[in-house]
Amino acid sequence: MVKYETIIGLEVHIHLKTESKLFCGCSTEFGAAPNTHACPVCTGMPGILPVVNKKAVEYTIKSALALNCEVASRSIFARKNYFYPDLPKNYQISQYEEPLAQNGYLEIGTGSERKRVGITRINLEEDAGKLLHYIGSREIDGSLVDFNRCGVPLLEIVSSPDITSPEEAYTYLTTLKNIIRYLEVSDCDMEKGSLRCDANVSVRLAGKKKLGVKAEVKNMNSFRAIQKALEYEVKRQIKALESEERIIQETRLWDEKKERTYPMRSKEEAHDYRYFPEPDLVPLIVEKEWIENIRKTISELPDRRRERFIKEYKLSEYNAGVLTAEKALANYFEKVVKLYNNPKVVTNWVMVELLGRLNAVNKEVEESPVSPGQLAELLKLMEKGTISGKIAKTVFEEMFNSGKNPQVIVKEKKLVQITDEKEIGKIVEEVLKENPDAVEEYGKGKEKTIGHLVGQVMRKTQGKANPQLVNKILKEKLLKK
């Protein structure tokens, strides 16, 4: 069987979460009414000049450091020339020669799968506006342009062609997203367009040195879509190679519905961008001291934190991975553990109860109605035996829905656990009386029937009876029979 190698390089564009745009004072807020965040500068009026947003540079440097890049002490902006109605100056201010950062790497995967993917370069550039097409519509019949997004700072992170499978591409993107989110410089939300990714992919016969002809794939709107598009593209290229068709270098678009890629019209991609240094901006000089100050603001990144969680809290690699993927979740976990020092129990509750419910209502950890303190209180109530584990889940549900404290709910709903042996004894007697068959069966050695009897007791107490006590008392009474 012939083996093929896949080679993938990814270009990721990330919106930086600055207050204002890259070259003017307009807000970067997402979702505002069209053209409400626009000014002479970001709409390319005659005579305007760009002024670099320092915060955007800071965020770029922060990201570059987290991705192990060399930050250039001097970098320059460049004009990338092409005509399109969403680009008001008809050139984009980007970087070309002398980018802000180069030569980094990202470590992805775990265990034997662990590997480094090179980061070739990181550019800082401005985003374009957005076109809204109403061609054929009775009212407008044309296209409109919204400049709100125009000039929002974009980080362009270009990987080396080190990725060898669509799955690895997925891992790379997830890892990258987690890091960037940890740095709090971007939301990396593909749905809002704050993260976009183009992929370059080629295949070649295993062992060959020469790279295959690559295709650039665009228009994917989720990490899974990127993976799928790449899978499709790899298959297409292998098939082409096997039938000795020529693969041409081209840009292809992913069709999400048909799950296939198709070539972009060549007219749209035949660009000579005529890059040249942006004469309206002076070179960007970054002092060493500034870099070091930014470095200090980088807190523990996901990889390190995961390792620490495994060691410190004795978590499994999987659990530690889930808990540290998002900074907010890891913070949540650690806050609970601080108040209730039983990492294993906390892990369970956070991963099953909290995440389960958050996912069900599509909320982020930051929006959780249950605070870490409240969860810790609940777990304490459970440990003290005030409520049973089963009741705790009911209480948690109520906490999640109402935001109330666990003590209040327990009180209001009278959920305190029954631990009075006399009281339990009474109910057990009742149950035994009502279930003579079960008692008989137990006597014949069918010990499993005790489960049924426990269930009956719990039902009568609305689950409030201490299960251990119920068990104990039941056994005692049954033995006497």
Added chain:
Amino acid sequence: MEIYELTAHELSEKMEKKEISSEEIVRSIYNRINQVEKKLHSFVTLTEKEALLQARNIDEKMRKGGFRGLLAGIPIAIKDNMCIRNARTTCSSHILENFISPYEATVVKRLRDEGAVFIGKTNMDEFAMGSSTENSYFGVTRNPWDMNYIPGGSSGGSATAVASDETILAIGSDTGGSIRQPAACCGVVGLKPTYGRVSRYGLVAFASSLDQIGPFGKDVEDAALLLNVLSGYDENDSTSVNLDVPDFTKSLIENVKGIKIGVPKEYFVKGLDGEVERAVKQAIELLKNLGAKIFEISLPHTEYGVAVYYLIAPSEASANLARYDGVRYGYRSPETEDLLEEYEKTRGEGFGAEVKRRIMLGTYALSSGYYDAYYLKAQKVRTLIKKDFDEAFEKVDAIVTPTAPTPAFKIGEKVDDPLQMYLSDIFTISANLAGIPGISQPCGFSKKGLPIGLQLLAKPFYEEVLLRIAYTYEKNTEWHKRKPKL
């Protein structure tokens, strides 16, 4: 003597003494405009109503006391490539014929804050591309000394307006000589400041790394006064330099004793008009007699200046002018089928021939495969030209040259010969490439009665040296006092 014949410093003095009001000055200016503007065509837009309103407002503020703007009540004309809020800014182009600026240029704001009164917007070569003001969509401006001659360019309207007393002051922009060359052609003072001295925010860009705004005046003192207002760091222009601005009127010292002035041999060669050469040499002689030390110097890369300029300026222009696509503002070709056709027709119909020529030149020079040979090479030679000046200024305080190789030429004479036209800027271009300041002042007249300009150059941020030499020269000559007969 009519009010409009006076200088800004003379009028300021009269206003200070309450001998005259701004409204009277503005009315006098508009009388003059009504007399001569039909013949000259210095302006694209006149704003008499607004000007009178502004003048009355300033008179009122001065009557109440407290207002002491550096240019309080003084009329000024603005080249039509600088934005005044809510006013038309056309760049003398069809494509911006009806463009109303939603914001104000930094220089305009500074002038407004100092009480200057805006008379109107002056004619220019389209997008400042030209040396004769013939490339205006709105028609040529005429030289007040002879209506058959060009006023120079691209700031021909501003130079003409000052020379013909249609305004007291004017501002222009200089990318390759566009202030100094028309100043020479019209017999007025024009100064191109150091690159970075004056904010470019609101100046419609032609070539961003070369453009600089500067003053026109009837004498050196007025140029210094106006430069005081224009200069200074602007946070909206990253290329403006954060440096303290001296009071330039303090450089108006009639004394050049010991000042070292270099005469570059490369500027006195074939192609230099005999009358111009004589006038400039006489001026050098006079400066020597006044105590300046004259040295022959060499600027060896001078001959590459024009070639370098016509690669760098069009390259930058090709990007700067890309925004005029009819999508958001300005002219849009009606009835087009698709996007590409809209771009092609809008730009094809909206731009004049010279602008199109330069966009094509620049696009070519930046194209993949040609970039290294043209744009990059030009940048390298630009560095050498700059180095020439750096080395020269180790030996001398200033350099003196002719402003232009000939006096003004006839309207139509060079329109079909772009190369000849480009050579009009042969002596002014290097200062833009090197980013150094330069001034042009009248130093004689040709037999035909056309003015001749003397150019002085200094190292970056040494405008004071230029003003001092120019002031001394002016105090010892009468050229600047001559007025064209209109």
